[in-house]
Amino acid sequence: xxxxxxxxxxxxxxxxxxxxxGAIATARHEQxxxxxxxxxxxxARGERVMLPDFGCGIHDRVFEPANPATITxxxxxxxxxxxxxxxxxxxxxxxxxxxxxxPNLLLIRVDYRIINNNVFGNLVYPYFxxxxx
Numbered sequence: 001x002x003x004x005x006x007x008x009x010x011x012x013x014x015x016x017x018x019x020x021x022g023a024i025a026t027a028r029h030e031q032x033x034x035x036x037x038x039x040x041x042x043x044a045r046g047e048r049v050m051l052p053d054f055g056c057g058i059h060d061r062v063f064e065p066a067n068p069a070t071i072t073x074x075x076x077x078x079x080x081x082x083x084x085x086x087x088x089x090x091x092x093x094x095x096x097x098x099x100x101x102x103p104n105l106l107l108i109r110v111d112y113r114i115i116n117n118n119v120f121g122n123l124v125y126p127y128f129x130x131x132x133x
Contacts, residue, residue, distance in 0.1 A: 005029045007116055014039050033088055034123055040085050041125050056081040066129050071096050089114055104130055
C-alpha cells in the first residue's frame with residue numbers, strides 16, 4: 001500500500017546527520033520541504049559545481065549596508081530562488097527585518113503553502129549582514 005503523503009518526498013536530512021545506528025538520517029514529507037528551503041537559502045550561487053545557478057543570491061549582499069534597499073534586494077532574491085528551485089510550494093510572503101538585539105542580524109521570514117496538500121508553513125532564516133566601512 002503506498003504511503004498517503006509519499007508524494008512529498010523523502011531524502012537525506014539537512015544538514016547531513018547520522019543516526020545512532022550508523023545510518024544516514026532522513027527527512028520526510030513537510031520536514032523535507034522545510035529543509036529544502038533552508039538548503040536553497042544556505043547555498044550561494046556558484047557553490048555547486050554541477051548546478052552553478054542553484055542557490056540564493058543573498059550571499060552576494062553580506063557586506064552591504066542593512067538599509068531598506070538592500071533588504072528589498074534580499075527579499076526579491078529569496079523569492080526568485082524559491083520559485084525557481086522549490087516547485088512543491090507557493091511562496092506566499094517573504095519579509096525581512098533587523099533583529100533588535102543584534103544589529104547585523106536580519107530575520108528573514110518565509111510563508112509558503114505546499115501545493116499538493118494545501119498545508120501552510122513558515123520559517124525564519126537568520127542571516128548575518130555586515131555593514132561595509
